[in-house]
Amino acid sequence: MNPASVVVIGNFDGVHKGHQEVLRVARSLEPGARLVAVTFWPHPMSVVRPGSEPRLLSDLDQRVELLRAAGADVVEVIAFDRALMSMQPEDFLEACISPLNPVRVVVGQNFRFGHRASGNVETLRAYGAGRFEVTGLELLVNEHKTTSSTEIRRLLDEGMVAEAAHHLGRPFRFAGTVVMGHQRGREFGFPTANLPVPAGFAVPAAGVYAGWLTLMHQPDAPAWPAAISVGTNPTFDDVPAVVVEAHALDHDDLELYGVAVAVDFVERLRGNVKFDGIPALIDQIAADVVRTRQVLGVD
């Protein structure tokens, strides 16, 4: 039998401050129990109503890593398929939660589960009576807005990355493997690490941002201050899809092709501009770099 556990359940997309609070409370209410985070992959909406699923704030690897950083001892990833979608709430609890041997389950007050989202905190409480405690937490409010993955996606759509960071408890991060672009950046004096945006993932609105470029999977890897561009480079007509590009300041000799990197968005600087010529674009990027130093407080 599994050791006694305190269980949190959710999609946990982005592992924002509200999610972090659920984990924190779970730990503080049951300090002696193993903290298990149960999450679903793929996103339930992609199975319930394909095409209506939200763009994700993080991929599964990031989500697991963030849940562990937020205190989970174990992350249980449940494959969300049509069979799971059709389960009655009690059947889901019997099949997926009871085997974890919970002493308590902690969820947000608005948690819904089971066929047609018919299960809620009350269903959980009724099922748990005599078996485990249930805590339904009030949703976290940040500057008069309830923290939610939906609100964070909305802020990113507006380019409001600093506000998104308030809800996330850290800057929004976009991670990927560096691909080759059109080899212009070096020529301009501003080489950029280019990251394609896979379908289904959220990125900030097209524009220019100050932030950080980090190497992934390397403990103690440096985080370089970076000027970041998101968009299709409207000055040119040869970039068909949105790209995230980051120029690491003062390091023009990096070799990043094929390397896994992460870009952290700190503040929006401006929108994307279609320049008349390359000199105007280069002047503007130079100004963006100056502004990036100011925003990040680096020399």
Ligand SMILES: Cc1cc2nc3c(=O)[nH]c(=O)nc-3n(C[C@H](O)[C@H](O)[C@H](O)COP(=O)(O)O)c2cc1C
């Ligand atoms: C800080 C920064 C700001 C940028 N702003 C714009 C812009 O306003 N308009 C635009 O067309 N491209 C912009 N770009 C993208 C450049 O066009 C792109 O980096 C350059 O063409 C190199 O492309 P490559 O990586 O495909 O070689 C910007 C790039 C950076 C690093």
Ligand SMILES: Nc1ncnc2c1ncn2[C@@H]1O[C@H](COP(=O)(O)OP(=O)(O)O)[C@@H](O)[C@H]1O
């Ligand atoms: N300071 C830097 N910031 C980002 N990438 C850099 C930097 N210095 C060198 N590079 C390397 O140069 C490549 C970018 O050069 P660039 O001419 O912009 O080519 P591309 O069109 O492939 O983006 C990056 O993929 C990376 O390997």
